[in-house]
Amino acid sequence: MTDYPLILGIDGGGTKCKAVLFCAEQQKIIATGIAGPANPVHGIEAAQAAIISAAQSALHQANLPRSQLANLVVGAGLAGVNLPKYFAIMQDWAHPFQDFHLTTDLHTACYGAHNALHGSAIIIGTGSCGVSLIDDQTLMFGGHGFGLGDKGSGAWIGLTAVQHVLEAFDGIAAPTQLSELILNKLNVSDPYAIIERLTKAPPAAYGQLAPLVFQAATLDDAVAQSILRDGGHYISALARKLLATNPPRLSILGGLAHLMQDWLDQDIREKTLPALGQPTDGCILFAQHKLKQR
Amino acid sequence: MTDYPLILGIDGGGTKCKAVLFCAEQQKIIATGIAGPANPVHGIEAAQAAIISAAQSALHQANLPRSQLANLVVGAGLAGVNLPKYFAIMQDWAHPFQDFHLTTDLHTACYGAHNALHGSAIIIGTGSCGVSLIDDQTLMFGGHGFGLGDKGSGAWIGLTAVQHVLEAFDGIAAPTQLSELILNKLNVSDPYAIIERLTKAPPAAYGQLAPLVFQAATLDDAVAQSILRDGGHYISALARKLLATNPPRLSILGGLAHLMQDWLDQDIREKTLPALGQPTDGCILFAQHKLKQR
Numbered sequence: 261m262t263d264y265p266l267i268l269g270i271d272g273g274g275t276k277c278k279a280v281l282f283c284a285e286q287q288k289i290i291a292t293g294i295a296g297p298a299n300p301v302h303g304i305e306a307a308q309a310a311i312i313s314a315a316q317s318a319l320h321q322a323n324l325p326r327s328q329l330a331n332l333v334v335g336a337g338l339a340g341v342n343l344p345k346y347f348a349i350m351q352d353w354a355h356p357f358q359d360f361h362l363t364t365d366l367h368t369a370c371y372g373a374h375n376a377l378h379g380s381a382i383i384i385g386t387g388s389c390g391v392s393l394i395d396d397q398t399l400m401f402g403g404h405g406f407g408l409g410d411k412g413s414g415a416w417i418g419l420t421a422v423q424h425v426l427e428a429f430d431g432i433a434a435p436t437q438l439s440e441l442i443l444n445k446l447n448v449s450d451p452y453a454i455i456e457r458l459t460k461a462p463p464a465a466y467g468q469l470a471p472l473v474f475q476a477a478t479l480d481d482a483v484a485q486s487i488l489r490d491g492g493h494y495i496s497a498l499a500r501k502l503l504a505t506n507p508p509r510l511s512i513l514g515g516l517a518h519l520m521q522d523w524l525d526q527d528i529r530e531k532t533l534p535a536l537g538q539p540t541d542g543c544i545l546f547a548q549h550k551l552k553q554r
Numbered sequence: 555m556t557d558y559p560l561i562l563g564i565d566g567g568g569t570k571c572k573a574v575l576f577c578a579e580q581q582k583i584i585a586t587g588i589a590g591p592a593n594p595v596h597g598i599e600a601a602q603a604a605i606i607s608a609a610q611s612a613l614h615q616a617n618l619p620r621s622q623l624a625n626l627v628v629g630a631g632l633a634g635v636n637l638p639k640y641f642a643i644m645q646d647w648a649h650p651f652q653d654f655h656l657t658t659d660l661h662t663a664c665y666g667a668h669n670a671l672h673g674s675a676i677i678i679g680t681g682s683c684g685v686s687l688i689d690d691q692t693l694m695f696g697g698h699g700f701g702l703g704d705k706g707s708g709a710w711i712g713l714t715a716v717q718h719v720l721e722a723f724d725g726i727a728a729p730t731q732l733s734e735l736i737l738n739k740l741n742v743s744d745p746y747a748i749i750e751r752l753t754k755a756p757p758a759a760y761g762q763l764a765p766l767v768f769q770a771a772t773l774d775d776a777v778a779q780s781i782l783r784d785g786g787h788y789i790s791a792l793a794r795k796l797l798a799t800n801p802p803r804l805s806i807l808g809g810l811a812h813l814m815q816d817w818l819d820q821d822i823r824e825k826t827l828p829a830l831g832q833p834t835d836g837c838i839l840f841a842q843h844k845l846k847q848r
Contacts (some may be wrong), residue, residue: 301753343750404720404749407701407713421702426698432791455698456637459595497726 265551266328268318268357269543270311270336272298273365274386275464277307278324279314279334280540281322282547293357300350301340301405302462308353311336333359339387339540342403348443351358361550366391366405367401367421372542373511373535377549380507381496385514386467387411390498402494406463407427412498414467414516417527420487421468426451428483436483439466441472441509473554474519492523499528511535558844560622562612562651563837564605566592567659568680571601574839575616575626583838586832587611594644594758595634595699601610602647604628609651627653629841630687631662631833633681636697636721648705657842659833660685660697666836667805667829671843674801675829679808680761682707684792686799694796696788700757708761708786708810714781715753715767716760719812720745722777730777735766768813786817793822805829 267282277298281291294315297306312329319328334357341347342364351362351428370381370393379393387410389403406415425442443449445468446457458465476484495512502510512521512532521529524546561576571592589607591600606623613622628651635641636841645656664675664685674686681704683697690709700709719736721727723745724767737743739753739762752759770778790805796804806815808825 304722341751344746345750401724404717404745405753408717408749409720422696423702426703430695430792432695432793451698452638455702456639458702459637459699462632463743498724501725502631540742 261276265333265358266324266330266331267547267551268315268334269540269547270298270314270334270338270366271368271539271543272307272311272336272338274299274302274462277310277314278540279311279318280544281318281324282544290539291318291320292540293321293396296374299339300346300417301343304349305345307338307350308339308355312356323453324512329356330358332357333361333547333551335361335363335368335545335550337365337541337546339365339541342366342389344401349422351513354488359547360548363546364391366400367393368546369539370511370542371545372537372539373513374509375506375541375545376537377545378508380502380505382495382502382510382512382517383514384413384512384516385496386414386463388416388469388495388498388514390502392502392507392525394507395506399502401498406466410463411494412520414470415463416466417473417487417491417516418466418469420490421469421484422454423481424487425456425504434483437476437479437481438472438484441476442469445469445472470516471519488520488523492520493525495520495523496525496528499524499532503531509533513539517520555747559627559652560618560625561838561841561845562609562628562664563834563841564608564628565659565662566591566605566630566632566633568593568596568633568756571604571608571833573605573612575612576838583585583613583834584717585616586834587613587615593633594635594640596617598640598643601632601634601644602649606650621624623650624652626651627655627660627841627842627845629655629657629837629839631657631659631837631840633659636660636683638693650720651829653841653844655841657840658685658809660694661687661692662836662840663833664805664836665830666833668801668803669830669835670802670838672802674796674799674804676789676796676806676811677802677808678707678789678806678810678814680708680810681790682756682789683708684796685798686801688799688801691773693799694734695792697767700760705788709757709839710760710763711767711781711785711810712763714784715763715778718747718781720748720775728777731770731773731775732766732778733771736763739763739766747774752764763824773783782814782817786814787819789817790819790822791828793818797825803827808834 279293390401457531573587589604684695
């Protein structure tokens with residue numbers, strides 16, 4: 261086995277870090293590992309520790325010794341490294357691997373979705389953003405982060421719902437079924453408790469409220485429908501910017517992609533194609549590409 | 555002088571803490587002191603340290619020894635203690651004063667504005683909120699905090715402007731003169747630098763951008779005007795909720811009150827009255843009231 265390089269794909273996001281071990285001899289994934297969040301913006305050391313932990317889990321599952329870390333060729337797609345500062349920090353990391361090839365989780369998700377180094381993708385999970393990988397160029401749209409942007413994402417949907425619910429308690433915004441759903445979900449009894457619970461909460465805490473908004477929308481709640489319509493228009497606008505780059509394929513990915521599908525403009529629904537593979541497949545493809553360039 | 559109680563007013567906000575020392579014998583303020591932020595939500599120990607520091611400065615200016623802290627009857631109006639958790643924490647503080655009477659900065663601003671314990675006020679500074687003090691009842695509206703609410707406030711105006719500017723760079727939102735003004739103000743050259751600078755920035759950092767939005771609005775920038783119109787409608791809606799409580803007076807207070815005046819609905823502009831005194835005057839009034847109750 262040591263005649264063939266062992267390739268490790270790392271898909272690191274704000275919620276978890278997933279490692280997949282690919283055996284070049286067998287041409288397949290032979291083990292996986294999961295660890296905690298690996299977005300360096302929310303903790304550099306935590307992200308590095310999660311990557312190593314996920315890698316060790318995968319080695320363990322493959323019955324390989326921990327010392328094999330030093331032989332791994334890693335292709336890592338991480339959230340947060342679209343910010344140059346965090347890319348530089350992770351690039352300069354004194355990592356324990358043979359090679360550590362770094363790009364954004366957006367790139368590797370796109371590689372995986374198209375099984376190719378070219379194409380466009382929008383990711384809708386806790387955050388949202390779009391990317392076109394065309395002729396060695398990377399064109400990014402959105403992805404400005406929680407609070408500043410990421411419209412149409414789970415965290416944005418949850419935050420916008422909470423903003424409305426708080427105004428509704430004041431009698432300023434229209435009443436909505438979301439008030440009851442959000443109080444129940446957070447297991448609190450009044451708006452002050454919502455504020456205490458959510459002040460300084462991470463984006464994922466808001467993302468966990470997003471399913472309630474989809475639920476309320478199916479119950480004909482006008483506020484929930486308006487939030488999802490706004491989010492859908494924004495995602496559709498991102499898609500139009502991406503389509504203008506003439507990509508071979510456009511896919512919409514991420515945990516909320518399926519639920520948001522119904523809220524996209526008709527023309528965009530017709531122009532998106534299903535993903536051919538997972539983000540971790542994209543990490544492997546990325547590492548293989550880098551290996552060929554050596 | 556020690557025959558008369560020394561009253562200290564503390565006006566503590568997210569930007570600074572101001573202390574005023576009132577001599578009951580001379581019936582006037584004899585010294586003032588300034589220290590750092592005193593919003594316990596953003597740091598309990600920092601808030602307590604700022605209150606003591608501002609008090610010591612005021613004693614020093616009055617040529618009184620530090621030991622006089624133990625003789626001060628304090629009336630404190632603090633930001634953040636509208637949240638019951640932080641009110642309880644500050645109420646239980648083992649403070650160095652003779653008495654520490656605590657209420658929200660909204661209450662003391664209202665007392666000061668009307669030179670009375672009854673009336674309504676809206677505060678528009680880094681945050682925004684409204685209060686009616688009627689028949690020993692406190693009715694609060696808004697004040698949900700940065701990110702969750704505080705529409706029409708400096709931080710909300712700045713954040714909303716930055717959100718639009720980032721979408722404009724993507725070619726998704728309409729272009730605006732705010733892009734250039736904000737890049738210049740932050741001394742950065744591109745949207746990524748804006749994001750790096752402002753991710754995790756405190757509300758005050760956004761509040762510092764608000765004057766640019768008022769500036770762009772006077773240059774007929776449609777985006778800036780739309781943001782201020784939205785903010786003005788929200789503040790007007792808050793004012794209508796307060797007027798429905800039949801207060802003897804309604805004032806609009808805070809650092810942005812004057813600039814927002816032009817963006818309020820006509821009927822609200824006509825129904826607001828100027829403040830008769832400062833928030834620190836309200837703190838003194840509050841302490842005097844508590845002293846009479848002993």
